[in-house]
Structures are given as structure tokens and as C-alpha cells.
Amino acid sequence: MRPLSSVESPSAPLARSFYERNTVLVAKELLGKLLVRRFGSAVLEGIIVETEAYGGKDDPASHAYRGPTRRNRVMYGPPGHAYIYFIYGMHNCLNVKTKPTGQGGAVLIRAAQPITGIEKMKKERRTERINDLANGPAKLTQAFAVTRALNGHDLTLGRKLFIAANAKPEQLEIVSTRRIGISVGIEKPWRFFIGGNPFVSKQ
DNA sequence: CTAAAGATGTCCT
DNA sequence: GGACATCTTTAGA
Numbered sequence: 001m002r003p004l005s006s007v008e009s010p011s012a013p014l015a016r017s018f019y020e021r022n023t024v025l026v027a028k029e030l031l032g033k034l035l036v037r038r039f040g041s042a043v044l045e046g047i048i049v050e051t052e053a054y055g056g057k058d059d060p061a062s063h064a065y066r067g068p069t070r071r072n073r074v075m076y077g078p079p080g081h082a083y084i085y086f087i088y089g090m091h092n093c094l095n096v097k098t099k100p101t102g103q104g105g106a107v108l109i110r111a112a113q114p115i116t117g118i119e120k121m122k123k124e125r126r127t128e129r130i131n132d133l134a135n136g137p138a139k140l141t142q143a144f145a146v147t148r149a150l151n152g153h154d155l156t157l158g159r160k161l162f163i164a165a166n167a168k169p170e171q172l173e174i175v176s177t178r179r180i181g182i183s184v185g186i187e188k189p190w191r192f193f194i195g196g197n198p199f200v201s202k203q
Numbered sequence: 204c205t206a207a208a209g210a211t212g213t214c215c216t
Numbered sequence: 217g218g219a220c221a222t223c224t225t226t227a228g229a
């Protein structure tokens with residue numbers, strides 16, 4: 001019998017050991033998990049419904065492909081940290097670092113189903129359409145107020161940004177396809193989403 | 204130093 | 217289905 005003090009609360013952050021594994025496996029297992037963002041007095045939560053795995057020197061589509069640089073250094077740092085990059089002159093994208101320190105790997109969080117703080121997300125996104133709040137990597141960071149200021153943030157601390165197990169897990173139908181928006185490494189089926197979920201970017 | 208592409212979203216036709 | 221916004225990073229001269 002475990003003592004009460006060790007029982008995890010519903011919103012306890014996933015441990016570092018969850019992230020320190022095969023990147024494709026982590027990408028699949030992140031589906032159905034709860035993304036939590038706290039800032040000021042606001043709490044924003046959403047269920048992760050779409051991810052993509054990006055490897056290291058084995059994956060030409062990955063920012064980590066050519067080894068560590070200033071931009072991608074988080075992809076070679078410790079697992080369980082947020083890798084947030086700026087793209088197309090205006091968008092931020094949120095990844096979670098996988099694999100042990102020194103090995104490249106991260107999972108791009110592409111879409112989430114809004115659960116908590118929906119009104120706040122509507123303001124951040126400047127739209128009333130719930131299906132349009134976080135059904136894409138840059139929409140998601142905008143809805144959750146995630147910017148490069150959080151690059152390198154430790155996701156295991158349960159503070160400004162973290163991921164938790166779903167309090168009501170369901171049996172999921174996981175669909176895999178080619179990754180979106182890349183020009184190399186397109187043959188790898190490393191995009192994963194929850195089949196039939198209306199908050200996925202593209203079926 | 205210069206140039207070109209980029210893990211995208213939005214608006215237009 | 218296509219143009220375009222907008223700027224950082226990286227590769228190459």
C-alpha cells in the first residue's frame with residue numbers, strides 16, 4: 001500500500017523518464033495527454049490530439065540533423081524540456097525534448113482539443129471558433145500563449161508549462177501518416193493523431 | 204556578407 | 217489551390 005503522500009494528483013507533470021525514451025514512442029504516447037499552461041491567474045488545458053516525431057542525425061527533416069547549433073541546442077539537452085522555435089517570420093512551434101542528453105530528438109505538438117480556459121484561448125487567437133483554436137502547431141502556441149520566452153523550460157516541474165496524464169483516459173485509435181510541411185525525410189510515417197478527432201489539423 | 208528556405212496560417216480566387 | 221506575410225537561421229560566396 002502506497003502512502004497517500006506519494007499519490008499523484010490528476011495534474012502531476014509527467015516524469016523525465018517518460019521523455020527519456022524512443023522519440024516515436026513518446027510521440028504516440030503523448031496523444032491523449034493533457035497539456036497545461038499556467039500564466040498569471042489563468043489556467044489553460046488541452047488534450048494533445050496530434051504529434052510528430054523528429055529524430056537526430058538520422059532524420060534529415062529534423063532541426064537536429066546537422067548537429068547542435070545555437071537554435072537547436074535544446075534538442076541536444078536533457079529530456080523533458082520545451083524546444084520552442086520561431087518559423088516563417090511570425091510563428092512559434094512547441095516541441096518536447098526526448099532521448100537522453102546529448103542525443104537529438106523531439107516531438108512537435110501539432111494540435112490539442114481545448115478543455116480549460118477556452119475563453120482565454122479565444123482572445124489569444126482572436127476567433128470564436130473552438131475548432132480553430134489549436135488545430136495546428138502555430139495556432140496551438142498562440143492559443144496557449146507559448147512563445148520563445150519558454151524555450152528550454154523544464155516540463156517536469158509542473159509550473160508555467162507541463163504535460164500530465166489524462167484523468168479520464170480512453171482507448172485511442174492512433175493513425176500515422178507522413179509528416180506535414182517538410183521537403184526531406186518525407187517517407188517516415190512519424191505523424192500521429194487520434195483518429196476521428198475534430199481538433200486535428202488535417203485528417 | 205548575402206541570400207534563400209523554412210516542422211505555418213490566413214485570405215483570396 | 218495559390219499568394220503572401222515576415223524574420224531567423226544557416227549555407228555559401
